Amino acid sequence: MDTKIFIGIGSNIGQSFENCKTAIERISSDKRADLKSISSFYSTSPVSDVKQDDYINCAVEIDWQGTPLDLLQFLNDIETSMGRVREEKNGPRIIDLDILMYGDGIIDDDRLTVPHRELHRRRFAIVPCIEIDPDLIHPTLKKPLSNFLAEIPPDQQVTRLEGINY
Secondary structure, eight states, X not given: OOOOEEEEEEEOSSSHHHHHHHXXXXXXXXXXXXXXXXXXXXXXXXXXXXXXXXXXXXXXXXXXXXXXXXXXXXXXXXXXXXXXXXXXXXXXXXXXXXXXEETTOOEEOSSOEESOTTGGGOHHHHHHHHHHOTTOBOTTTOSBGXXXXXXXXXXXXXXXXXXXXX
16 A cells, blocks of 8 residues: 655755755655655745745655655755755755655654644645645544645745746
8 A cells, every 4th residue: 555655845045946856856766765746836935933035845745665764864864965954943944855744644753753743834835735635634633634724824825836847
């Protein structure tokens, strides 16, 4: 049985669209990852008190041959290789790769929380995921992801970028 794994991808430093594309290429080039789907790209407002530029965000669905912690390490290695430096919480970043959902799995570990602890509060994460699969259910809150959109403040802007595809 396939486990639908969703990874959120975002960037707001440098060539953000190219950074996101590079991350997708690196994910899909690993023999453990089987890229199933890529969402559209979105321009999104930052959800932070830190002054910074808007983000480019998207999501991918993959199958993964390994453990969730193996996937986390793999994604962290991609971030590091692309120049991500973790200096300021919720600050700007050259690339951000988050495991948003790992099928209907629930993981609460010192290193990894799945579903992502902020998924249901982040329009920029929900919109690309439900573009790929409109029927996604939040594993811990037991509600369709789409239901959370009405609860998110309207200042979280998410705009689909027309004509920009992977």
